[in-house]
Amino acid sequence: MLDQYKQQHPYLLALDSIIFGFDGESLKVLLVKRGVEEKTWSLMGGWLQPDEGLEQAAARILFELTGLTNVYLEQLFAFGDPHRDPIVRTISVAYFSLVKVADYESKISETFQAQWFSIYDLPPLLFDHGDMVKLAIRRLRYKAAQHPIGFELLPDKFTIPQLKKLYDAIYNTDFDKRNFSRKILSTNLLIKLDEKQKGFSKRGAYYYQVDMAKYQQTTDSFLNFIPS
């Protein structure tokens, strides 16, 4: 190894995930109890292994908690305040992830003490995890305003009223349903199915599916969902 490398200090590298879920009513974050003091809620996290990339590690850690693969995962921010972990200096790369709550096995509580918390009612969090969640919420709002990522939080088949409720929850507001569905449908990203949702409402709403081909293409396109 060259001298210029040898002289440098190495640091521990952690990954922490802000895991968002939607239960049909409100936007939730999945928190666990672990670590130094088992009394404090924290984000799900773990250490980078020598043979892993960052996203790969984040995906592994997410899998260990939820049993889920193929989950929406996006790098949020690298947190590196020298004193963020008071025991030993650690850099944490935070990822935010969108999961379909219905999908995952409740394998969750087996090994980790895990619980969903409304984003409007979070407990005190370990280290700088509170900052991470705040930033993740800002990023989700920012991103969902222009990119069709909301679908990632819903089952494969969903109704327009469900989607509207999700957006209501993300932005803590109440969109006009006529304008909302006009805007959503004008993206041509949804395929209307012949099937209606049963049991939830008397009339029943039609299910829609994401047009995956178009979705892949337009991940980068702007949608401009949120006015003013």
Next chain:
Amino acid sequence: MLDQYKQQHPYLLALDSIIFGFDGESLKVLLVKRGVEEKTWSLMGGWLQPDEGLEQAAARILFELTGLTNVYLEQLFAFGDPHRDPIVRTISVAYFSLVKVADYESKISETFQAQWFSIYDLPPLLFDHGDMVKLAIRRLRYKAAQHPIGFELLPDKFTIPQLKKLYDAIYNTDFDKRNFSRKILSTNLLIKLDEKQKGFSKRGAYYYQVDMAKYQQTTDSFLNFIPS
């Protein structure tokens, strides 16, 4: 130190900066020759010191190259592919930065071999620095489409035609100047000065300044500069 920390591998942590500049004609990136082989161009970078935060370290490294402080600096992405640096595993947190080319002392070439390159004509770069630049360009385009960060690349006093040329360069296009100036001025972020630019054009264009008070407030607001 607790066991769970001791068992973990530490990694070297580097910071690399994509430094954008605008010379009035095209968008440039500042590259240096350094490192393992002094034959390859690379981004300006350095190592995280034990007492520094990430952004602080990026700012220091930027200062060491350019002599500039108070520069626009934004975390771009953490790159952590296990083999990105073939000699020893290193995580690199990349920052992108917007500098006013005219501002900085040409202290540059003294200690480092540095040179501006057009973003459309880059040399081969060290490690994954090419990916970093590509991502930074995407991010700049994305961000400048909605946030008024273009000003960071211009002198404190600038003309509308200069600003248009900058946006033309960023998006590699040619905006309609009537629509462009209407859109820019409608943000009310610019203060028209009484002074005209001399020497550049026969008629001379009025200088404008950013209304810093408003600018601070609206860093988060959307502008929607770029149509379709």
Next chain:
DNA sequence: AATATTAGTGTCAAATTTACACTAATAAAT
């Protein structure tokens, strides 16, 4: 058969966006 509940849709006014071309100011040239 009536009722209650949620789904689904249409219109109009206002604002925004786009496309497009002429006049204004001045330095340079004659």
Next chain:
DNA sequence: ATTTATTAGTGTAAATTTGACACTAATATT
């Protein structure tokens, strides 16, 4: 001093998008 060349600066009309607003449709429940 007049002409010329060059870039600055501005306006309008059509199209599109947005936002505010309220009624009818379907069906499960009573």
